[in-house]
Amino acid sequence: MHMGYELQQNQKLTQKLSHKMVQAINVLQMTTEALDHYMMEAYVNNPVLDIQHKDHLPDWDRYSLHNKTKAYIKDDNNWDDKKDDRKIASVKAHTAVEDLLIQWHAKELHKDMEYIGERLIAHINNKGYLDIEPDEFSEQYQVSVNKLKETIEKVQELEPAGIGSFNLSQRLLIQLRRHHWSTPILEKLVVDYLDELGHKKWHLVCKKLGITMEQLKACMTIIQKLNPIIHVEDNPVETLYIKPQVKIVTIHGQLKVEYIEDHTLTLFIPSYYQGLLTDSQIDDATKTYLKHHMDNAAWLFRNIEERKQNIIKIASCILEKQMDFIKYGEVYMRRMTQKEVADALDLSISTVSRIVNGKYMETPRGMYEMKYFFSSGIEGNQDELSAIAVKSKISELIEEEDKRRPLSDEKIKSCLKKWDIHISRRTVAKYRMSLGLLNASNRKEL
Template sequence: MKGGKLNLEISGKLSQKLHITPQMKQSLSILQMPITELLQELNSYLEDNPVLEESENKENEESSKSSDDDRDEEPVKEDTDGDEIDKIDWEEFYRDNNDITYTPTDEEGYDLEKFVSGEKTIYEHLMYQLKTSGCSGEIGAAAENIIGNLSDEGYFLDEFWEVAQDVDVEESDVEKALLLVQTFDPPGIAARSLKECIHIQLSQFNVEQVYVDFIAELLEKHEKDLIAYRYDEIKSSLGIEDDTFEYMMFLMRKTDPKPGLNFGGRGNQAIKPDVYIVKKENEYDIILNEEGIPALRMNTYYLNLLKNKALDGNTKEYIEEKVKNALWLIKSLNKRQKAIYRVVKVLTEVQTDFLEKGINYLKPLKLKDVADETGLHESTVSRVTSGKYAMTQQGLIELKSFFVKGLDTDTGDMSTQKVKNMIKDIVDSENSDKPFSDQRIVELLNGQGINIARRTVAKYRDELGIPTKSQRKRIRR
């Protein structure tokens, strides 16, 4: 090559790539699924895995039931990476594991049929959440307008200025109101586009941020490639492996592109909570809702077939893989059952006053507090509580609503929701001609033993949609 120079060199490059085993994906997915999704997934597993079958007799139910009764004493182990299943000693497995089963809880003595609602529109569902959020004033008015003008599919298609004009508020108030409504159930509600709808749902499902970012980039830059099934180009552009891409597709398939269509026009609907918290005498019983979930076991025909020395290698490998998958599924279901029970039991013990008296009696509670009590990792507690609901005497409550931030007081921590309600009560009772300043509200709260800064009062007042002192004085003239 004339005038050219050929340089040869060897260089090393370190890079990180995501890798998560199929078993771990399955276990994490099962842990996070609400009851309705779990039923659908189990049907798919039963169709796909011949080793897995429904148990038609109840010979194992008594032993399973006794183990359920001992849930308080039995430790809940974190999920492993699946190495233990990959290293199965098949001879030992034949001796000890033929009776591995999953049996749903079968609580008796309660009439759960009373937990039925009439037809509920998306508007009613969202307005209930708005009222219990404690938001009012300009932001509350804007939120109500947004809720009343969502499309049938649950999207917010208006402009901020239109809502601001309708309810006579600032556009910044409309933006805050939209962010609030987007935290409501169903996940993805009030999104402005399909991309935002999916992003909101993945965030609320506590999907790892790296996957949320990858999916956002996929939808932003590779929508046409996705529609045309040019998957290799997508993987090359994003620099991800096949299993990571498959997991991303799995996550997207779990989202609902039209969250508003889940309500209205379908007659009476049975509420499908994941757990019932039922008061019995002077304590609360935790009842997992596993209605419709089949009892599972492994088919002994295939287990015995593996003992056949004449079995060809490919068939043996296929059956062994299906046995591993069935075993992992059953273990994952049992872990899910115990983890939900453990977490809800702690939530119930901490928030007894809330269950008895209402939202003002919620106590400050963090994920770490429940993790410490249950021995679970914080991320596991998060997955257990995300997207799942409990039926209580206070109504249908999302489990994550049991977690609230707190403020220091002379008598201990107090929930921010209760402090907000106190601020609202102070403003409602003030002299209309001489409204209280934020500093005066601080002094009144300090007099009740609540240690709070002026900027915090201003923040809570703004979140409640309460105008400033001067604005309230002008409005009331």
């Protein structure tokens, strides 16, 4: 066999996106906050761009290219006045564990008990339970059994009620006593019969405790008021503030789309740089440099404007299609796909997808992510209802059912036919589970 080297030419067709096209795609999918950040980066990296804040417009035309940063710092006369506000805004919120320690130290206990309590709080897991056995703790920290028992009881006095318990039964027992709801029967139920209650073995529980179904029902009403779940997070919860891109407003009795100009800054090119391009004293290399950056800035402005116009167009399509939903609620949500909107506006589906993802619309019914309005449909004799509308109907049926005789999925299927909604029992079950609703047997109440 002969082996050697050979040189061949092959033609291959590939597609590469230019930097400008990549920027156009990225800008389309940015939220307002992300776009503000991107614009700030552009301002820093592009020497011909200047920045206009909502409440302050410096006269950049007075300054040359080389002292732009100096001028910006010089114009910010109120920087020192803002220091206190920034400090206040950066105060760290207490974590759940820190809050427990604050409560503990407020008790003004003996130093020994204070230390033991601190160690116990350190052993409370994220579900609010003590995750160390008393014997193990006693041996590890050289604490007497009686002292430990007394300290655990003190820790269990902290808020929320039930914190520091060893199991669910003890948590519910603490809450019963804290609220002064405790009775011998109730204590017996939460300590010895939680499993039977969870499996709805009501007749067995009544027989063992020698009580009637009515008495058990009264006890269950109280137990259902207790809080079985406690979360102890390591970090404070961050509040997420959603800024809508558009809102639905009423103008002369008609619902209209209004774009929200909510940027904290606006970019612009000062006329100073335009003048440099026609200045005969400026060399060609400098003009080429300025022209390049001005073209980049103009392309960015175009992409930002295109993003705005596409958001308005898609929001207008949503309003037209989902007018009844906005006026009357979820049961009037209609089937709507991104392809339909793309075809109507002569856009690509990927463009529509990028626009609606992470962008919010403020409506008279509340705040919704724009992609929420896109849903698969259910064919009916009158119109195509969206899956959201059908789920809303199922939720409504279950909410209004007789809890002693809850509706089966088959019965729900039959009820939906009254609204001209024809779906299978399996689809009813799928939608019910997606709503987090239990089946009929598990929804049954006393």
